Amino acid sequence: MGGMNASSAPAGDTEDRAPGDAPHRSGFACFVGRPNAGKSTLTNALVGTKVAITSNRPQTTRHTVRGIVHRPEAQLVLVDTPGLHKPRTLLGERLNDVVRTTWSEVDIVGFCLPADQKLGPGDRFIAAELAGLKKRTPKVAVITKSDLVPGDVLAAQLMAVDRLGKELGIEWAEIIPVSATEGSQVGLLGDLLVPLLPEGPPLYPDGDLTDEPEQVMVAELIREAALEGVRDELPHSIAVVVEEMLPREDRPADRPLLDVHANIFIERPSQKGIVIGPKGRRLKEVGSASRKHIEALLGTPVYLDLHVKVAKDWQRDPKQLRRLGF
Numbered sequence: 001m002g003g004m005n006a007s008s009a010p011a012g013d014t015e016d017r018a019p020g021d022a023p024h025r026s027g028f029a030c031f032v033g034r035p036n037a038g039k040s041t042l043t044n045a046l047v048g049t050k051v052a053i054t055s056n057r058p059q060t061t062r063h064t065v066r067g068i069v070h071r072p073e074a075q076l077v078l079v080d081t082p083g084l085h086k087p088r089t090l091l092g093e094r095l096n097d098v099v100r101t102t103w104s105e106v107d108i109v110g111f112c113l114p115a116d117q118k119l120g121p122g123d124r125f126i127a128a129e130l131a132g133l134k135k136r137t138p139k140v141a142v143i144t145k146s147d148l149v150p151g152d153v154l155a156a157q158l159m160a161v162d163r164l165g166k167e168l169g170i171e172w173a174e175i176i177p178v179s180a181t182e183g184s185q186v187g188l189l190g191d192l193l194v195p196l197l198p199e200g201p202p203l204y205p206d207g208d209l210t211d212e213p214e215q216v217m218v219a220e221l222i223r224e225a226a227l228e229g230v231r232d233e234l235p236h237s238i239a240v241v242v243e244e245m246l247p248r249e250d251r252p253a254d255r256p257l258l259d260v261h262a263n264i265f266i267e268r269p270s271q272k273g274i275v276i277g278p279k280g281r282r283l284k285e286v287g288s289a290s291r292k293h294i295e296a297l298l299g300t301p302v303y304l305d306l307h308v309k310v311a312k313d314w315q316r317d318p319k320q321l322r323r324l325g326f
């Protein structure tokens with residue numbers, strides 16, 4: 001949702017103190033690593049749901065929220081970045097710049113390295129980039145797929161990663177083996193990440209905590225559908241807020257229906273036509289495309305009520321602005 005900077009919001013808001021006096025912490029983390037390293041599976045395991053929002057549009061996934069880990073004392077928002085590749089073209093270099101920017105905006109970078117594969121040039125390339133990242137961003141080495149190797153191989157991998165860090169001048173905040181598929185050490189990884197977050201209130205403050213990740217994900221699905229095909233015409237600053245998700249009353253138990261009310265916010269009135277389209281056709285398409293995804297996500301039939309609004313009126317309301325990710 002592009003709200004990265006919210007993590008640097010003033011800390012120590014006493015109203016947000018968690019029980020036990022520990023300050024509430026919140027912020028963003030992203031997992032990096034070569035393809036197939038296990039990033040998505042780990043994200044899902046941490047969040048505790050099988051949902052992973054994907055998009056065929058790397059440019060818009062730059063800040064896509066992949067999942068939110070809610071704890072009484074912390075909120076960890078896992079965001080996606082496009083993959084980092086050895087650049088062969090100018091475009092490749094530009095994309096890598098985008099990745100570096102994202103890395104520099106998050107509070108924690110988790111570097112995923114599969115236990116069952118020797119460190120390779122791909123890992124070294126990413127590690128060298130990590131070494132160039134500002135020092136105060138904690139870097140956590142996550143040895144994924146620990147279930148695939150015996151203990152001695154795992155130990156050797158841990159040492160190899162430790163050495164790699166020393167070689168390149170990276171100070172790992174932690175090196176931890178996990179198995180996302182077996183659920184082994186996933187909770188511990190969460191425990192280790194939380195203290196690395198800055199102090200701050202929850203970044204998604206409104207609504208029921210348990211509903212919130214769903215609402216955020218639903219908003220992302222709508223946003224992705226709304227950007228589909230109009231990327232060139234619309235800037236990235238389109239925001240979606242799910243106002244309400246309520247089961248329709250008076251429905252038989254075997255035929256539930258969920259009412260979802262959402263607003264698509266644009267920055268200027270002139271953008272309204274683009275989102276709505278001639279005779280409202282585009283908005284209809286956005287609605288039916290995202291409704292299918294939402295139904296798949298939530299496993300229930302959905303009635304989707306979409307409105308397009310100009311965010312101008314909201315600019316003086318900091319709370320709304322934060323929700324909108326501006």
Ligand SMILES: Nc1nc2c(ncn2[C@@H]2O[C@H](COP(=O)(O)OP(=O)(O)OP(=O)(O)O)[C@@H](O)[C@H]2O)c(=O)[nH]1
Nearest residue numbers: 034035036037038039040041145146148179180181
């Ligand atoms: N045995 C085992 N397999 C795993 C584990 N985590 C992921 N995998 C498998 O490894 C493969 C890649 O996992 P993904 O989570 O898709 O990897 P990724 O890093 O997100 O991949 P890209 O999207 O290509 O970058 C899948 O077949 C997973 O099932 C694990 O902990 N144990």
